[in-house]
Every structure is written in structure tokens, then in C-alpha cells.
Amino acid sequence: QVQLVESGGGLVQAGGSLRLSCAASGRSISTYAVGWFRQAPGKEREFVAGISRGGAYTNFAASVKGRFTISRDNAKNTVNLQMSSLKPEDTAVYYCAAEAWSGDPRTESARYGTWGQGTQVTVSS
Numbered sequence: 456q457v458q459l460v461e462s463g464g465g466l467v468q469a470g471g472s473l474r475l476s477c478a479a480s481g482r483s484i485s486t487y488a489v490g491w492f493r494q495a496p497g498k499e500r501e502f503v504a505g506i507s508r509g510g511a512y513t514n515f516a517a518s519v520k521g522r523f524t525i526s527r528d529n530a531k532n533t534v535n536l537q538m539s540s541l542k543p544e545d546t547a548v549y550y551c552a553a554e555a556w557s558g559d560p561r562t563e564s565a566r567y568g569t570w571g572q573g574t575q576v577t578v579s580s
Contacts, residue, residue: 457482457569459551464574467541471578475536477551477571485509485529488556491536492564493547493576503549504536505560512559519545541578548573 463475477489490505504515504525513525522541527534534551552567554560561567 457484457487457553459553459569459571461549461551461571461574464549464576466577466579469541469543469578469580471541472537472539473541473576475538475549475551475574475576477534477536479532479534479553483529484527484532484534484553486555487553487569488558488560489527489534490552490554490560490562490564490567491525491534491549492552493545493549494573495544495547498547500550500564502562502564505562506534507560508557514560514562516562538576541576543578543580545576546578547576549576 458481491503494500506513506525524537550573551571553569554567
């Protein structure tokens with residue numbers, strides 16, 4: 456079973472950038488599609504971005520498209536989420552999740568069996 460640990464969260468001003476990393480251990484992350492999700496206080500967890508296990512396919516929530524990019528380095532067992540032009544509404548706990556799935560990354564959180572502990576992102580106005 457793969458274990459996931461997120462890092463890179465923090466406090467940033469609106470318009471700034473952050474790079475989140477999801478480090479895998481226990482198994483190679485190359486056999487998993489990986490998704491990033493976020494949950495703001497009082498709101499449901501929502502899909503942010505996903506990447507297929509080979510990296511050929513990505514998808515993004517409409518709210519972050521054009522501002523966020525997702526990439527993976529299977530040799531380093533990591534998946535990164537580069538966030539730019541951050542807005543206060545991006546404030547949330549961000550989670551990475553893995554699914555043993557060979558297709559396009561899926562947007563439903565229930566599909567993902569392994570989750571990290573989350574990292575807080577706070578964007579000030």
C-alpha cells in the first residue's frame with residue numbers, strides 16, 4: 456500500500472504562487488493516478504486537479520484551470536501541484552490522493568483509496 460505525504464502549504468498573498476508536493480512511499484507512485492483535492496471550512500471536499508499514472512493526461516477544476524498545473528516525477532515518487540495567481544477563495548486544506556487506475560484521472564473523491572494528511576494553504580487578500 457502506498458503512503459502519501461503533502462508538503463509546501465503556507466500563507467501567501469493574493470496573486471502569489473505556491474508549489475505543493477505529494478511524496479509517496481511504500482510503493483511506486485507510477486502505478487497510481489493521482490488527484491489533488493481541497494476542503495475549505497464548512498464546505499465539501501472538491502476536486503482540484505488530477506494526473507494519469509504515466510502523466511499523459513491531466514484535468515482540472517474549472518475554478519483553477521489556467522492557474523494551476525500538475526506534474527509528476529515517477530522516478531522521484533512525487534506529484535506536484537503548481538499554483539499561481541492565487542485567490543482568497545483558494546484557501547483550503549489540500550490533499551493528494553492515489554487510485555490504482557490506468558485511465559484518465561477521475562474527479563470523484565470516493566474513487567481514491569489512499570489519502571495524505573493534507574497541507575493548509577491560506578491566501579490573504
